[in-house]
Amino acid sequence: MTRKFFVGGNWKMNGNRKALTELVCSINKAKINDQTEVVFGVPAPYLECIRKALDSKFEVAAQNCYKVEKGAFTGEISPAMIKDCGGKWVILGHSERRHVFGECDELIGQKVAHALEAGLGVIACIGEKLDEREGGCTEEVVFAQTKVIAENVKNWEKVVLAYEPVWAIGTGKTATPQQAQEIHEKIRKWLKDHVSEDVSKCCRIIYGGSVTAGTCAELACMGDVDGFLVGGASLKPEFVDIINAKQ
Numbered sequence: 001m002t003r004k005f006f007v008g009g010n011w012k013m014n015g016n017r018k019a020l021t022e023l024v025c026s027i028n029k030a031k032i033n034d035q036t037e038v039v040f041g042v043p044a045p046y047l048e049c050i051r052k053a054l055d056s057k058f059e060v061a062a063q064n065c066y067k068v069e070k071g072a073f074t075g076e077i078s079p080a081m082i083k084d085c086g087g088k089w090v091i092l093g094h095s096e097r098r099h100v101f102g103e104c105d106e107l108i109g110q111k112v113a114h115a116l117e118a119g120l121g122v123i124a125c126i127g128e129k130l131d132e133r134e135g136g137c138t139e140e141v142v143f144a145q146t147k148v149i150a151e152n153v154k155n156w157e158k159v160v161l162a163y164e165p166v167w168a169i170g171t172g173k174t175a176t177p178q179q180a181q182e183i184h185e186k187i188r189k190w191l192k193d194h195v196s197e198d199v200s201k202c203c204r205i206i207y208g209g210s211v212t213a214g215t216c217a218e219l220a221c222m223g224d225v226d227g228f229l230v231g232g233a234s235l236k237p238e239f240v241d242i243i244n245a246k247q
């Protein structure tokens with residue numbers, strides 16, 4: 001059973017048309033391992049222009065979406081709009097959505113369900129905060145988040161789970177390969193026990209949190225680490241090394 005290595009870049013609210021287009025032009029020219037699936041999480045206003053600038057072997061994701069197709073929801077975007085701009089994926093449940101914008105599990109679950117029904121792939125994020133880890137609650141938190149996501153998934157083929165410990169995001173503190181592997185293995189076991197053996201074997205569980213060119217190779221060697229979701233380093237030329245981390 002092989003799970004195709006998956007590397008997502010999450011640009012967050014960074015860059016502008018010129019800088020991001022230049023970045024993708026250089027990535028287009030780089031030598032890329034064709035065994036790796038690569039998706040760029042683009043700020044919504046640039047979805048279409050980045051889709052046009054990117055080589056067709058790469059896909060584009062939005063960083064959020066709402067739970068319905070259209071309507072009076074000022075400021076929101078729908079999966080239908082993302083698809084209309086050429087996006088194939090959406091990142092949902094990111095820790096910044098959860099903890100800066102107060103999105104709860106229930107809303108994230110509804111978004112996951114609607115995005116999948118609309119035909120997008122979903123990068124669904126989970127992860128514990130520092131006090132939760134220090135309080136010994138990592139598994140409880142991560143399993144509870146995974147449960148709500150799982151309840152809203154009918155077809156797992158288009159779901160990638162991103163384990164992103166909040167204490168590692170944007171802090172320069174990467175989880176050790178052993179810490180990442182330990183939780184990924186437990187999430188896979190949870191999938192086996194609560195969804196199905198097939199899903200546990202096929203679902204890609206990627207790691208996010210201060211992944212860099214320096215830390216990616218060791219992480220990529222872990223049996224249950226099927227790729228990365230990369231913030232800061234996805235805006236730098238070293239992102240190519242991260243894409244190519246899997247040997």
Ligand code: PGA
Pocket residue numbers: 010164168169170171172208209210211229230231232233
């Ligand atoms: P980081 O962000 O790589 O800058 O820590 C990861 C993420 O938020 O997805």
